[in-house]
Amino acid sequence: MEKFKTLTATAIPLDIENVDTDQIIPARFLKATNREGFGENAFRDWRFQKEGTVNNNFVLNQSQFDGPILVAGDNFGCGSSREHAAWALTDYGFKVIVSSFFADIFKGNALNNGLLPVQVSPEFLKELMTAIKVTPKTEITVDLEAQTIGIKDSNHKEAFEIDAYKKTCMINGYDDIDYLLSKKESIEAFELSLQ
Amino acid sequence: MGKTLFDKVWDAHVVDKIKDGPQILYIDKHLIHEVTSPQAFNELEERQIPVFRPNQIVATADHNTPTLNQHLPIKDELSRKQLEQLSENCKKNNITLYELGHKYNGIVHVMAPELGITQPGMTIVCGDSHTSTHGAFGTIAFGIGTSQVAQVFASQCLLLTKPKSLRVTVNGTLRNGVLSKDVILYIISKIGTNAGTGYFCEYAGDVFENMSMEGRMTVCNMSIEMGARGGMIAPDKTTFEYVKGREFAPKGEVFDKKVAYWKTLPTDADATFDKEYHFDAEDIEPMVTYGTNPGMGIKISEFIPETSDASFEKALEYMDFKKGETLIGKPINFVFIGSCTNSRIEDFRIAADYIKGKQKADNVTAWLVPGSKQVEAQIIEEGLKIIFDDAGFELRQPGCSACLAMNDDKIPQGEYCVSTSNRNFEGRQGQGARTILASPLMAAATAVEGKIIDITKQLN
Ligand code: SF4
Numbered sequence: 001m002e003k004f005k006t007l008t009a010t011a012i013p014l015d016i017e018n019v020d021t022d023q024i025i026p027a028r029f030l031k032a033t034n035r036e037g038f039g040e041n042a043f044r045d046w047r048f049q050k051e052g053t054v055n056n057n058f059v060l061n062q063s064q065f066d067g068p069i070l071v072a073g074d075n076f077g078c079g080s081s082r083e084h085a086a087w088a089l090t091d092y093g094f095k096v097i098v099s100s101f102f103a104d105i106f107k108g109n110a111l112n113n114g115l116l117p118v119q120v121s122p123e124f125l126k127e128l129m130t131a132i133k134v135t136p137k138t139e140i141t142v143d144l145e146a147q148t149i150g151i152k153d154s155n156h157k158e159a160f161e162i163d164a165y166k167k168t169c170m171i172n173g174y175d176d177i178d179y180l181l182s183k184k185e186s187i188e189a190f191e192l193s194l195q
Numbered sequence: 196m197g198k199t200l201f202d203k204v205w206d207a208h209v210v211d212k213i214k215d216g217p218q219i220l221y222i223d224k225h226l227i228h229e230v231t232s233p234q235a236f237n238e239l240e241e242r243q244i245p246v247f248r249p250n251q252i253v254a255t256a257d258h259n260t261p262t263l264n265q266h267l268p269i270k271d272e273l274s275r276k277q278l279e280q281l282s283e284n285c286k287k288n289n290i291t292l293y294e295l296g297h298k299y300n301g302i303v304h305v306m307a308p309e310l311g312i313t314q315p316g317m318t319i320v321c322g323d324s325h326t327s328t329h330g331a332f333g334t335i336a337f338g339i340g341t342s343q344v345a346q347v348f349a350s351q352c353l354l355l356t357k358p359k360s361l362r363v364t365v366n367g368t369l370r371n372g373v374l375s376k377d378v379i380l381y382i383i384s385k386i387g388t389n390a391g392t393g394y395f396c397e398y399a400g401d402v403f404e405n406m407s408m409e410g411r412m413t414v415c416n417m418s419i420e421m422g423a424r425g426g427m428i429a430p431d432k433t434t435f436e437y438v439k440g441r442e443f444a445p446k447g448e449v450f451d452k453k454v455a456y457w458k459t460l461p462t463d464a465d466a467t468f469d470k471e472y473h474f475d476a477e478d479i480e481p482m483v484t485y486g487t488n489p490g491m492g493i494k495i496s497e498f499i500p501e502t503s504d505a506s507f508e509k510a511l512e513y514m515d516f517k518k519g520e521t522l523i524g525k526p527i528n529f530v531f532i533g534s535c536t537n538s539r540i541e542d543f544r545i546a547a548d549y550i551k552g553k554q555k556a557d558n559v560t561a562w563l564v565p566g567s568k569q570v571e572a573q574i575i576e577e578g579l580k581i582i583f584d585d586a587g588f589e590l591r592q593p594g595c596s597a598c599l600a601m602n603d604d605k606i607p608q609g610e611y612c613v614s615t616s617n618r619n620f621e622g623r624q625g626q627g628a629r630t631i632l633a634s635p636l637m638a639a640a641t642a643v644e645g646k647i648i649d650i651t652k653q654l655n
Pocket of ligand 1: 257258302303304323325534535536594595596598599616617
């Protein structure tokens with residue numbers, strides 16, 4: 001897993017609530033048996049019309065917006081547990097998703113793939129959304145070590161929460177398998193206690 | 196202080212706790228299917244990690260399987276490859292697989308309970324969010340992502356933070372024509388699609404106590420649609436009777452010993468929950484959804500609300516519905532009775548009971564997709580198939596089918612489908628398809644009438 005410490009970059013405003021994983025990656029693209037290439041079909045049915053023509057009304061197709069940070073509406077990532085959603089977003093180039101609320105499974109999947117979900121207050125989300133829409137070149141700074149997110153060179157800043165264990169994993173690029181394997185003995189002892 | 200059902204099962208599975216971090220939770224059963232497992236197998240292989248406890252894993256093919264001509268080779272190349280990969284992975288790792296055509300094959304959340312694999316007091320995971328279904332047995336069951344599938348392969352454990360506790364109590368007697376599906380759609384419409392995020396939910400009260408296991412599974416299945424990782428119902432006599440005698444259920448003395456343990460699991464009287472909701476059974480009516488998430492539901496006698504925010508308006512535009520209108524009388528061309536929410540034998544009995552002696556409306560395409568080979572066999576054995584055939588309904592072969600439209604069972608662009616599945620997201624049943632979630636009874640009635648009706652008017 002890639003390490004993550006801080007990031008300052010422009011962002012894309014996806015001002016839609018309840019973005020579910022079926023939108024992030026529609027089921028018909030789940031037939032692959034590896035993790036690569038899902039970015040091409042990220043938000044497929046919003047990016048393209050049914051006939052395959054580009055939907056210019058969708059923010060990912062608007063050239064003024066660009067960057068590895070996705071600022072999205074409330075309750076992002078609800079629905080199916082498909083980790084393909086996290087793969088699609090990272091493969092598309094996102095490193096951080098900002099929302100005022102994340103669905104549980106998506107949040108876990110994102111963290112397991114080095115994609116940082118940053119939960120902010122609804123007010124701050126609105127502020128970010130507006131700032132980017134008005135000035136697409138607005139840069140956002142996400143500092144994982146300090147657990148803060150803010151608009152660069154301004155005092156618009158907010159702290160965010162992250163599980164201490166997950167934070168260590170993200171900063172160091174570790175994953176849960178490494179940790180669990182180191183616990184094999186306790187797991188075997190636990191199994192014996194069940195009998 | 197007393198413990199909840201969830202606490203008891205959780206605490207019995209904690210291997211270790213990380214200071215200021217998550218806990219290591221032991222997993223009894225790991226269910227897998229073709230869509231969310233291949234990348235996990237790859238990862239293990241790349242890192243040269245063996246599967247730790249293959250005999251605690253059970254595999255089935257369900258998401259991506261055709262519902263016609265299952266005996267023939269699968270036409271779609273990618274789908275075929277995905278199934279071949281599953282077979283190969285299971286073989287290599289000594290994992291039991293009920294592949295397409297096997298008499299135990301079926302949707303993972305239908306076949307496992309039916310075979311007695313699901314038992315009270317267990318921890319069960321699967322790379323599928325509707326794993327919450329198994330909570331109907333008093334089991335901690337929840338969906339996981341593919342990285343976690345790999346973790347369970349490697350260690351039979353997961354690193355998790357213990358969720359908070361939530362209880363939804365519904366007391367009273369359900370009205371005629373109100374099914375378990377209506378109960379859960381009603382609850383979600385009241386509390387919203389993220390009220391449960393961060394929580395594990397327990398359903399309590401007369402309504403759930405009086406429900407069949409099939410009904411309880413329908414309720415727990417949709418826990419994830421209110422954001423909860425899982426839902427549970429205390430095991431009782433109904434549960435024990437259901438489990439008893441099933442293929443992989445404990446037998447004889449071992450069973451009796453288990454029952455004695457299972458009886459200790461229900462929530463203690465003095466246990467407290469982080470959040471509680473109470474509803475009256477009498478307030479529930481047959482439900483329909485009008486929007487693009489399962490929380491956008493109304494009682495059949497109600498009108499679409501007059502809310503105005505961007506997401507709401509976007510949903511109505513997608514559905515081509517107007518604020519303030521009723522769904523009664525809406526012409527419908529597609530009906531789907533299936534999915535892990537409502538594809539058990541009880542669901543088809545309810546549908547058949549209504550359909551008997553009636554005819555499907557000419558404009559309607561009605562697909563009935565059993566949840567498993569066993570359900571399919573039962574439909575034939577009980578003579579329900581004859582009723583369906585006579586009425587013009589199409590009984591297909593088991594699988595997830597139009598619930599997620601990964602195979603050919605897609606609802607065409609712009610068409611409405613009254614569906615017994617669990618998600619009405621944009622495009623869920625096919626690009627541009629419009630899904631209206633409802634009970635199997637409402638779905639059967641829609642197919643017969645060719646439009647949505649208030650079923651209670653017919654029943655009373
Ligand atoms: S029937 Fe639908 S919800 Fe259930 S497991 Fe299959 S795809 Fe998922």
